[in-house]
Amino acid sequence: MGRTSDAKQRLMEAVGELFWTGSYDSTTIDQICEKAGVKKGSFYYFFEGKAALAEAALDFEWEKYRPNLDAIFSASVPPLERIQRHCEFTLEEQTSMKAEHGCVLGCPLCTLGTEISTQDKGLQKKVQSIMAHSLKYLETAIRDAHAAGVIHAPDAHAKASVLHAYLLGLLTQARIENDLSVLANLTSTTFELLGVKPPKAPAKIRRPTQPLETS
Amino acid sequence: MGRTSDAKQRLMEAVGELFWTGSYDSTTIDQICEKAGVKKGSFYYFFEGKAALAEAALDFEWEKYRPNLDAIFSASVPPLERIQRHCEFTLEEQTSMKAEHGCVLGCPLCTLGTEISTQDKGLQKKVQSIMAHSLKYLETAIRDAHAAGVIHAPDAHAKASVLHAYLLGLLTQARIENDLSVLANLTSTTFELLGVKPPKAPAKIRRPTQPLETS
DNA sequence: ATAATAGTTGACTAGTCAGTAAACTTGAGA
């Protein structure tokens, strides 16, 4: 009954980009509404406030992103290839985001999480929970690789945590430096950390728009 | 001539903590002034605005922090011991910050840099420059260790970058999780990444206030 | 068709914010 609307969805889509390209605190509700083409009254019809929208948007974005990870980390793919594909996917995503927005944006979860972790417990929990979920993909791949005997990693969780921390750190650096070349060695270093060579020659290298650091 | 004042310094000291415990964008000039015990008129007497204060504060904090690094990375200390001490120093700092503020705060440069990198070019450059300086300590230690034959790292810059990314990632995670135990393996993993055992048994392990993750 | 429901709108409040300006106070030096 009553009229239908996709305003709620438009709000969740708008806010992700605003938080990622700017910051949580610098994004006003007016801005969000303008970007989503929704009037403020409607905003408050759907959400209690910015934090509530942010929580809903995190769920929304995660559900959109999850199928990518499911495909990349498919059990039908050899475990090390999953990890390699994930590195390449991350790189491609960062590259296309930079092309679209003019800035390297890094990890949206990390950016948001870093900013709000001392401010909003609810949002913090949500970020933590999504991060934990995404870590599981890596952990499973490592466990499978170890079981297959292609790497030595008896503690898959510990190894996944190291790779994950390295990945987050690198993405954070790339955002701060606004330089894709920071990510150039992502795949090779990841496999160095695993103690093996990448399973096959990396797919066509995408030339970064900025010159590589030479030093 | 004229009267003297330490208001400028008080402002620079106040702002560091506010940005670190909260965020750049959520910190208002009124808050900064109140914390520093300075009236807004005086604020604008010394600084053009929040960004200008932030830039000055970064220089100020860096000059306060640099002597710690100079001591830790002293050339008179064996290179691997420098790195170990740096890990331990980082851990102690995070522990005492958590005790003081109730939250794990992570890397202040990273937190600020992540937030403002898409918003303020001047601040971004300053963050980049300080990060580059702090990376040099690690790089030199690694180069020295390689020269001394205690590790194999022909490309000191590359190795330092990996350690640095890992460290930043770990500190970011610790902030997001608000959990010191995320940092528990910092030293051991750092040396694993260097391909060696820590030079001597790590100093007394500080029991984190939160339980260690068991999984 | 119409009533109940789901969503929309725009005008409103009250508070907060960055930034200004002019009068005022202090202290170092000639």
Place this chain on the structure above:
DNA sequence: TCTCAAGTTTACTGACTAGTCAACTATTAT
């Protein structure tokens, strides 16, 4: 000592902010 530069204070403006509300509109089940 008295001058004037350096720093302080207060009250102010105007823009923006979050959040409210009641009237309005579109949809759909009956």
